[in-house]
Amino acid sequence: MNNRIKEPDLKLINMESVEVxxxxxxxxxxxxxxxxxxxxxxxxxxxxxxxxxxxxxxxxxxxxxxxxxxxxxxxxxxxxxxxxxxxxxxxxxxxxxxxxxxxxxxxxxxxxxxxxxxxxxxxxxxxxxxxxxxxxxxxxxxxxxxxxxxxxxxxxxxxxxxxxxxxxxxxxxxxxxxxxxxxxxxxxxxxxxxxxxxxxxxxxxxxxxxxxxxxxxxxxxxxxxxxxxxxxxxxxxxxxxxxxxxxxxxxxxxxxIGADDLLNGDSRGQKTREAKAFLQEILADGQVMQSEVVEEAESRGIKSKTLWNAKTALNIQSVKVGKQWAWVLPEE
Missing domain, CATH: 3.40.50.300 (P-loop containing nucleotide triphosphate hydrolases)
Structure with missing residues (x-):
């Protein structure tokens, strides 16, 4: 009696016939x-x-x-x-x-x-x-x-x-x-x-x-x-x-923030905290034109999205000044 397991038949797929x-x-x-x-x-x-x-x-x-x-x-x-x-x-x-x-x-x-x-x-x-x-x-x-x-x-x-x-x-x-x-x-x-x-x-x-x-x-x-x-x-x-x-x-x-920073308790949210501190500093004396804020943030290595996340978190207001926008901290 032959108990040998039958080998499967060879079947090839030609990639030319595969539809994208x-x-x-x-x-x-x-x-x-x-x-x-x-x-x-x-x-x-x-x-x-x-x-x-x-x-x-x-x-x-x-x-x-x-x-x-x-x-x-x-x-x-x-x-x-x-x-x-x-x-x-x-x-x-x-x-x-x-x-x-x-x-x-x-x-x-x-x-x-x-x-x-x-x-x-x-x-x-x-x-x-x-x-x-x-x-x-x-x-x-x-x-x-x-x-x-x-x-x-x-x-x-x-x-x-x-x-x-x-x-x-x-x-x-x-x-x-x-x-x-x-x-x-x-x-x-x-x-x-x-x-x-x-x-x-x-x-x-x-x-x-x-x-x-x-x-x-x-x-x-x-x-x-x-x-x-x-x-x-x-x-x-x-x-x-x-x-x-x-x-x-x-x-x-x-x-x-990246996954590794998120899982590392020493650096979670550090970039956003730095952006918040920057905004509180630059707006401490009153409204500042948005273009100036963005330019200064870039010079400090703060990414645009991080800056806007910090703006939202601090509830910073946008005020129209002529044809431009200025940012101002909310009133206490």
């Missing part, structure tokens, strides 16, 4: 359709809250970010509302997720959850694809990814992570939906974003886009999203949002 496909975006250049995106950060940094805000706008077909792409492209044009599958392994649906969605203005009828009360859902579970087909969801979120690996999977072993990431990557491409995996970062003290990601490098290798969320050290209500991997487009500029118990969630816009 245009990448489509849920959120340019951060979240592509048909691919996997990872959003990671330390616990309590606002990852889930931010994603729920995005989900709320998607269910309403509304634009949800200022144009921070750097090239004039709209990050999300107003479009038809879409269905979303949101799976959480940490937060209660009734006491945490639903209140956040309602506060964000979501159409909750378009947010679906796979009931895994009797059997935990994993990334290899057939119910995931069944739900995508049944709901025609354009976005699937697994929060956190560690809760959907399966009890026997070691997240630090590439041979165990690779088939899981392959599975969700195939689902995203097959059904042309965006899949977001939310993950907690490890405790590596180096602060380098590349060393603080999820366990196996195969997580980030399979994802086409990786984002890091963190808070500014001396302004804890301000959180920043930094692009640390972008395989399909130029990396997007960092974007900040404000999150506090009194005023809730609010997008701020571009923020001049």
């Amino acid at each position: 496909e245009q990448i489509q975006w849920l959120l340019y250049p951060f979240i592509p359709y048909g691919k996997v995106t990872i959003i990671q950060g330390d616990p309590g940094e606002g990852k889930t809250t931010m994603v729920l805000q995005i989900i709320a706008k998607l269910t309403r077909g509304e634009k949800f970010l200022p144009d921070c792409s750097g090239n004039g492209e709209e990050l999300l044009k107003e479009a038809e509302p879409v269905n979303v599958i949101y799976q959480t392994a940490e937060d209660g649906l009734g006491d945490t997720i639903k209140p956040r969605l309602v506060e964000a203005g979501a159409d909750c009828s378009r947010v679906l959850v796979i009931d895994d009360g009797e059997q935990p859902l994993t990334m290899l579970d057939s119910r995931l694809e069944e739900a995508i087909v049944q709901t025609q969801a354009r976005l699937i979120v697994l929060d956190p990814i560690q809760g959907f690996l399966g009890a026997e999977v070691d997240m630090h072993r590439a041979n165990e992570i690779r088939p899981l990431m392959k599975r969700v990557s195939v689902l995203a491409e097959k059904h042309h939906c965006a899949i977001i995996l939310i993950g907690h970062m490890n405790k590596n003290s180096s602060g380098k974003s590349s060393y603080r990601g999820l366990g196996s490098i195969d997580f980030q290798a399979a994802a086409r886009s990786v984002l890091v969320v963190g808070r500014i050290k001396n302004e804890p209500e301000i959180r920043v999203v930094c692009h640390v991997k972008s395989s399909l487009a130029p990396e997007g500029k960092s974007i900040a949002f404000r999150l506090d118990k009194d005023n809730g969630f609010e997008w701020i816009g571009e923020y001049d």
Whole structure:
């Protein structure tokens, strides 16, 4: 009896016959359709809250970010509302997720959850694809990814992570939906974003886009999203949002800080603090023409966007003087 395993037949794909496909975006250049995106950060940094805000706008077909792409492209044009599958392994649906969605203005009828009360859902579970087909969801979120690996999977072993990431990557491409995996970062003290990601490098290798969320050290209500991997487009500029118990969630816009600085407590937000100090100094004696402020800022190495972020944070007013604009500090 011959027990030899039959070798697979050789099949070649000639690149001449492959058609070029245009990448489509849920959120340019951060979240592509048909691919996997990872959003990671330390616990309590606002990852889930931010994603729920995005989900709320998607269910309403509304634009949800200022144009921070750097090239004039709209990050999300107003479009038809879409269905979303949101799976959480940490937060209660009734006491945490639903209140956040309602506060964000979501159409909750378009947010679906796979009931895994009797059997935990994993990334290899057939119910995931069944739900995508049944709901025609354009976005699937697994929060956190560690809760959907399966009890026997070691997240630090590439041979165990690779088939899981392959599975969700195939689902995203097959059904042309965006899949977001939310993950907690490890405790590596180096602060380098590349060393603080999820366990196996195969997580980030399979994802086409990786984002890091963190808070500014001396302004804890301000959180920043930094692009640390972008395989399909130029990396997007960092974007900040404000999150506090009194005023809730609010997008701020571009923020001049990189992922490594964001994760390094010694230098978080230093550039913005320096820009604020500069503005308070130059405007201390009254209004100054905007052109003079910008010119002096450039001479000190302060980037334009950092200057405008600081202007907004200090609530500096623009006053028309003839045909030009002047800046003035708000009255005490």
